[in-house]
Amino acid sequence: MLETKLIYRFEEGSASQRDLLGGKGAGLAEMTNIGLPVPPGFTITTETCRRYYELGGRLPDGLWESVVEYVHWLENATDKQLGSSEKPLLVSVRSGARFSMPGMMDTILNLGINREVTEGIAKLTNDRRFALDTYRRFLQLFASVVLGVQRSEMEEVLERQRERAGVAQDYELSPDDLEAVIEGNQAIIRGHHPEGIPEDPWQQLRMAIEAVFKSWNNERAIAYRDYQRISHDLGTAVTVQTMVMGNMGMDSGSGVLFTRNPSTGEKTIFGEFAANAQGEDVVAGTHNPEPISSLAGRLPEIYQQLESTVQRLERHYRDVQDVEFTVERGKLFFLQTRAAQRTALAAVRTAVALAAEGIISKEDAIKRVTPAQVVNLMVPQFTPDSRTEASRAGRLLATGLGASPGAAVGRAVFDAKRAAAMGEQGDAIILVRPETNPDDVPGVLKAKGVLTARGGNSSHAAVVARGLGKPAVVACNEIDVDVDNALFRVNGLTLREGEEISIDGATGEVFAGAIETREPKIEDQHEMQTLLQWADTFRHLGVRANADTPEDARAAIALGAEGIGLCRTEHMLLYGPRLALVRKVLLASSNDEAGRRMYQEALDELESYHEGDFGGIFEIMAGKPVIIRLLDAPLHEFLPRYEDLFREVTHLEATGQSGTELDEKRSLLHVVEDLREQNPMLGHRGCRLGMTHPEFYDMQVRAIVTAAAKMVQRGVSVIPEIMVPLVSNTAELHLLRERLLRIVEDVQQREGVNFHVPFGTMIETPRAALISGQLAHHADFFSFGSNDLTQMSWGFSRDDAEGKFLRHYIETGVLATNPFVTLDQDGVGRLISMSTSEGRLTRADLEVGVCGEHGGDPESIIFCHQVGLNYVSASPYRVPVARIVAAQAALGVGEGTA
């Protein structure tokens, strides 16, 4: 005899006993105990399973006696009997472990049936086909699970019979057909096990229980636990439950319901019911279900019972439920209830509604919404049907990296200028490029979305598209973009300019033709706004936006940014007349008076452009901090592409031309060649330019402070902050600070105003992170450029790595996540954490934030919260996500993972 209790009736357990009863057993116990009508049953504990293994695979003494006792109780409770043909008790025997292991272990349904019982059921249900089919299913399942007979062997019998009968579906088989199948199967089973499947239901039960215990250690279960890092010592519980039948006549039936509408979140019961049908019949399409509301007329009492139960369920489980039920001869049984899958819209609406109804707290409401759901509500989406249709029609061309979420449809255009012109005229277009560079930005601005063959999650295309909130798919290696001929090839197909394509910037999918999309609607956002406001009251982490223009700043404010964490001045210089001016600065020879004058004039003009932009941003951000990063891009990014120039010059030369055009191009090529670098990411950029070309940074700082001073004179409150990029040693920061703060003073004196201008540095080289204690002497704030920090720590070029090998790493499981998307905590995160604490050791009030792409990534935001950063800064369109996730982090989400 065992000393502990081996078996629990559902009435004896509770949801908290997952360890002992497994997930399924505990769930059924909980449902039973809150008073739901659940088909009665009992659960053999996981401890019993462990004991089974301790005994070398033998049922513990006394177990079988207990099982028999509990089955008798079940017979009493249901007024049925195991093996009886008048009142047959059929049961399911299911596995259920502490942690969900879907499909890994075994289940046996309809146990208790045999030839005699089958006949009984045929009579009772007046449905011989059903009875025979139930028997057939039991035989197949038992044979494969308990006796190890190949499933496929038995399926073949079924298939052959379908052929013989000339039908396509199992449910079209006649009772005679089924008899033939049963006979065929039994022959196969006896071929392996001469004794066949026992007719005695008790023997069936004993064998089934042992088979479930054994299935804990089948190969796929072990592999799954290895993969999920679940202990192999836990063992499985075995739940034995009465089967109920919805096909016992018109007072019977099966249904599923959601306690609220899972698409819209509306507070009404939503679901379907099929009369005189089993649950699986609905799925198989043999019975056409009706809306759940039809039940109100058909079985009004049942409907009332459902309605009142639903409220109880939501209050008890504190969430919208997805419920399976069966009515057997006018009696309602609940088979399962679980949290409902729902659309993003419904998720937000129900979270807010449940909180408003007092069912959950505001904290819980915030935790209920996933970051993906927040994003989903803010961008266009393919309608699910339309997407499915496109996939079925074989229109999925390729899958790249989804780099900026949202769906976009338009004509493929392969040239940025054409794209800009067509977009200007109102055409919906998708800009398709091998990769993008600053020259392509005008095209991106007018496109619905961007598709590139190369690049990665932090490539130019990805960053620009995210900044603009436009869908983008990058690193789509399968497509071969031929810009010269304005077409792309993919798996043997050729798509030419003007043909329509559809891209999904979340999944990375690229489709031929148009797919219907649903634009985000303002009216869908109402509850979202409420939720975001709640989130703001809980979070500790500030949320700022990366914004380079007054338009960006306006979007940032609208989406709730508390400041600008990163204003990239190079982005202000890459367009139209500004770009031309920068080129003038680069090309002006300083050797003669004319050259020097031209240089100075160009610089002055740039200064006035800058001043206007900064002024616009300061006005919009009145009273909020605006961190402006001085020029970071390598200079050659402002010049024509080397390859293009090279191509032109080579062409002119090869065709024997000469003259001024060739001379000019040649001398331009010479400059570009001079500025060209083998590894521009590690090259002459950022503060290194500020050191070797001091006049440029000086000009930028003058423009910042002048613009701010003008605002102050107009009574606008300003907090401009100056940030230096790519610092790698203390002297750089020290010297630049001295030089630039002198300019700040000079301008303030000239303008007769005085305001604080904090001075700080990006931490984006690993060395800067390693010497943060020194750097903090010369900085009021740090901002982690996590893109560059990732790039240099891993030695992964963000322009090359993803297409070349990073994707391979992720697909083959070498890396679990893309470090350009989700902050790598072991490496880059360690640097961030060291830098933060050592910086604050030097300067206790050092303000520290992240402004790389990780600032908009949920997992990374949680890490930023945990490390104690002051804020994250992300694209305006990621601000809402950041607000929610920052609140979730403050509420403990993700704890214990870092």
Add this chain to the structure above:
Amino acid sequence: MLETKLIYRFEEGSASQRDLLGGKGAGLAEMTNIGLPVPPGFTITTETCRRYYELGGRLPDGLWESVVEYVHWLENATDKQLGSSEKPLLVSVRSGARFSMPGMMDTILNLGINREVTEGIAKLTNDRRFALDTYRRFLQLFASVVLGVQRSEMEEVLERQRERAGVAQDYELSPDDLEAVIEGNQAIIRGHHPEGIPEDPWQQLRMAIEAVFKSWNNERAIAYRDYQRISHDLGTAVTVQTMVMGNMGMDSGSGVLFTRNPSTGEKTIFGEFAANAQGEDVVAGTHNPEPISSLAGRLPEIYQQLESTVQRLERHYRDVQDVEFTVERGKLFFLQTRAAQRTALAAVRTAVALAAEGIISKEDAIKRVTPAQVVNLMVPQFTPDSRTEASRAGRLLATGLGASPGAAVGRAVFDAKRAAAMGEQGDAIILVRPETNPDDVPGVLKAKGVLTARGGNSSHAAVVARGLGKPAVVACNEIDVDVDNALFRVNGLTLREGEEISIDGATGEVFAGAIETREPKIEDQHEMQTLLQWADTFRHLGVRANADTPEDARAAIALGAEGIGLCRTEHMLLYGPRLALVRKVLLASSNDEAGRRMYQEALDELESYHEGDFGGIFEIMAGKPVIIRLLDAPLHEFLPRYEDLFREVTHLEATGQSGTELDEKRSLLHVVEDLREQNPMLGHRGCRLGMTHPEFYDMQVRAIVTAAAKMVQRGVSVIPEIMVPLVSNTAELHLLRERLLRIVEDVQQREGVNFHVPFGTMIETPRAALISGQLAHHADFFSFGSNDLTQMSWGFSRDDAEGKFLRHYIETGVLATNPFVTLDQDGVGRLISMSTSEGRLTRADLEVGVCGEHGGDPESIIFCHQVGLNYVSASPYRVPVARIVAAQAALGVGEGTA
């Protein structure tokens, strides 16, 4: 009255009292006390100077009285009298601080002279010209130092007189000329100071002492102390010493000597003596000195005295001395002795000799030699005269970065193939390129030296040249290399192919024309070998070599390497047929059977090449570890340059050609374009290739183990170690280890042998350093790739940074040293230190070394010792330096600096 002693006679002081008596005073005291005949004198303490400043610039009470007392003692001691014309006492009054401040403070010589004394001296020396000249010099010096009269004003008088007398040199002036100069100078002095220079020597002395005190705080002294970070509070001592005169007849004279030959180290007195002359006459060229040996005939007693004193001096000062002496009327006086400047050869020889003679210990001998001296003895050098002549003739063209030490002379050649061909025929050539790449290696092999306009200390050219021990100057921005026209321009000059140039790979200088060079000689190396053997007994740090070929390995062994720390397999594949095979592998299409076969055949051929090379290396390194790094280079390095191909294709297209040539080039261009990366340093290389192209690493490992097995079968002991480059995450290392060690086992089984093959990883991405605790689970050893680690930690591309901005940083003092040359301890060093300790926490016996270029840099080697690495690995030609420095580090050199 002061309580402390203000003045010390030389007899009362010692060498240890530099704080109190200044460097000069302490030195003279020491010389006096070891019994050298030193002209007597005394020193006023630095404390007195400090007191002088405390009193606001007033001589402390009682000081003057003491000075008078000590001068009277001096008069007694010398039997001379201040102001006497019969027995005139002349003294020098000199400054002297704790730290040497050469030329920064003031000195007055010949003090005590006046009109009357001048006449006396004229009589005594029977040399009126000398007496008048002495008076003139005193007047000028006193006037400028004490009275602040402009030196130039007085020099003008002298100049005019020379013109008038029609002579070129001062010593050609007649006594009458000198009288005129004296008169003219006195007129100038009285113009500024009507009272003139006092005739009273006592008054002269008082004023001189005060002037020396004041000179502690003159502008140039303050600036010098600021620069040298010497405290401004120390004050100067004032030393008053009897002047002795070597021009008192033929029993007088002046000389200098080295206690051993400073060029060769030979143990004989080496120097010069001029009879009846003052020391400065020798310098001025008015007296032709004779070899010191002549003194043996002329004044045998003095010579004997010198000979015996020299031994005493060396034993006392424990080093070769550079001595100044004067003989006054048959009496020998020592004026100064100091450690002798010496050539590298003499430094090594004397260090070993002094130790052999028991004067110094072996430890001291090791510390006496600088790393630069070790290098100097191993490479060709310009002869100093020839270099000076070239500089004077304006032949210095430009100065770049000295990247590999040694002098080289040869014809400039701008094409690697031509360079190889000409070198093959015995021409001395210098390969001149904008920058080098693997295609240039055959040219480098046959060149005397390399000059590049771009690149940096760890650029391809620099690394290859150092590896071959050939002189190289890189990043020589001033030169503009025009490869197409086979010339380079520099500051308006044009040098064409075939013209001779000379380069110094230590200083970075580039000269037009040939400069005489001196080759290192084996016979010079004898003592060096002794010293290196001694060093080996003291050092803890192992010294290995980077070697890629059997030849390298042979050089490494000859120079004392204890193993190979880095064998770069890509260097084995870049030449001739191997390169062609690698290209075949890259180009073989794996889509068809023929392609796959071609691919496999090429791979097999490469394997057999590898096997041969490895075998050769293992044989030479028998019993010593050989760490072989699997392929690290990006694949596109093995392909033709994109620009070249592009040019060719464009040309073919532009000239309207078509056909197979164009097609082939086009498809090759396509491959090159595909493999091209924006930042190859951060791209698809190292173990990333090993992951995506497993067959390549598999092939390499098979070749390594097969070659080793063959050696074992022949009875040769082998220690092959396999190293994976560019690891950035644990999975890479883990998966590669599993895969590759399986191959090791397979080959050993096949060959029927068994030997240990340690498996390790480069630590060259910052992230690898940050996750070293994890990595050590999968590695038997770590090797820091400090080039890449520097590159990625700083974000400095080693191909671009030095030319673009790093040199600017160093020249303007932003950075004190080049981090590619000397390990950056705060950043990269911190990573190395973290990685080492965290790696060893996981695996206590983890073997850790450095194999980057820093492994040959003295400061970096000291750091490696201090951090506790097991070894450094450097170019074979840096091995001797590393051995010495490792010993010096073990002996405490550099302690307290890290």
